[in-house]
Amino acid sequence: MDPTSEQLLWMYEKMVEIREYEETMAKVYLEGKLPPKIQKGLAFDIGGGPVPGEMHLAAGQEPVAVGVCAHLRTEDSVVGAHRPHHFAIAKNVDLNAMTAEMFGKATGLGRGKGGHMHLFDPAVKFSCSGIVGASAPQACGAALAAKKLGKDWVAIGFFGEGAANQGAFHEALNLASLWKLPVIFVCEDNKYGISVEKQDSTSIESNADRAAGYGMPGVLVETNDAVAVFRAAGEAVARARRGEGPTLIEVKTDRYLGHFQGDPETYRPKGEAQELRTHDPIPALGALLRSRDLLDDTSDASLRKAVSERIEAAYAFGRNSPYPEPSEALLHVFAD
Ligand SMILES: Cc1ncc(C[n+]2csc(CCOP(=O)(O)OP(=O)(O)O)c2C)c(N)n1
Ligand SMILES: [Mg+2]
Numbered sequence: 568m569d570p571t572s573e574q575l576l577w578m579y580e581k582m583v584e585i586r587e588y589e590e591t592m593a594k595v596y597l598e599g600k601l602p603p604k605i606q607k608g609l610a611f612d613i614g615g616g617p618v619p620g621e622m623h624l625a626a627g628q629e630p631v632a633v634g635v636c637a638h639l640r641t642e643d644s645v646v647g648a649h650r651p652h653h654f655a656i657a658k659n660v661d662l663n664a665m666t667a668e669m670f671g672k673a674t675g676l677g678r679g680k681g682g683h684m685h686l687f688d689p690a691v692k693f694s695c696s697g698i699v700g701a702s703a704p705q706a707c708g709a710a711l712a713a714k715k716l717g718k719d720w721v722a723i724g725f726f727g728e729g730a731a732n733q734g735a736f737h738e739a740l741n742l743a744s745l746w747k748l749p750v751i752f753v754c755e756d757n758k759y760g761i762s763v764e765k766q767d768s769t770s771i772e773s774n775a776d777r778a779a780g781y782g783m784p785g786v787l788v789e790t791n792d793a794v795a796v797f798r799a800a801g802e803a804v805a806r807a808r809r810g811e812g813p814t815l816i817e818v819k820t821d822r823y824l825g826h827f828q829g830d831p832e833t834y835r836p837k838g839e840a841q842e843l844r845t846h847d848p849i850p851a852l853g854a855l856l857r858s859r860d861l862l863d864d865t866s867d868a869s870l871r872k873a874v875s876e877r878i879e880a881a882y883a884f885g886r887n888s889p890y891p892e893p894s895e896a897l898l899h900v901f902a903d
Contacts, residue, residue: 753818
């Protein structure tokens, strides 16, 4: 199934939004972490500044999120992992509340208690967590709920190629196939699990081949391209909605930045990230849109202006919101 003009434009705008959102975060994140603390003998104060804690960005991996989420409805569930912003934005998570969460503010999705790896937006059925491998079983849970309710909703579990070596991943695939759950497992092969290359951690070249061991279709998307992901995901989502069970998709994608912000990336061949950026999927989709007369300089500029305004508003909301009261520290942790 090929994307309509509307879907192509949606994917482009979302990719532009994700990239700009994260480029803004990369700058904001460094506030208060460098360089004053260097003088005190610390190279990087991870707890400093308005956005404390680790930060995992997904520049380069946008096609995976938009190519899958272009097929989804609000009722469909998405479970992401520790690198979650591209999925959250593609699933239409509230940008203001998501940003406030990263600033640790009371107006955040989790009232400021979760931070960037723990974003929960029940209104659009989005969740994620820092537990590597957790998204596959969690997506099975959402898919089981849909099935029990007799709905044609689907669930997506996004995870990295490193997570595909976790036991939880294999247990989830087994049950999903046995119970014919409407779930799609989407593996982002960005070559690295922190600093470890896939070839040094994984016994098989393509995780898509692992699907055969669980009696479900496995699809390898070899290009980091939104349209290619869209096509593979379209088949899988339609199959799940028809009640025919799960699919495993692996996408070969590119991580332009370090594992986390501040990662010295000493394990990475020099110039690798710059080379990857020469295949940036955002201008590539822009060129496709232009070749079909769906985009020109004027419409591109106005689309980017609208995106920038949304992002500026979200960061202003995050910055200007109040911190939670200390008395709330133990509230809403397990219930409410
Ligand atoms: C259960 C568990 N084990 C280990 C970690 C530490 N950890 C955080 S990210 C990561 C690597 C994940 O690699 P991958 O799944 O390829 O995702 P990517 O970072 O490439 O997006 C590890 C081991 C964790 N968060 N959870
Ligand atoms: Mg990885």
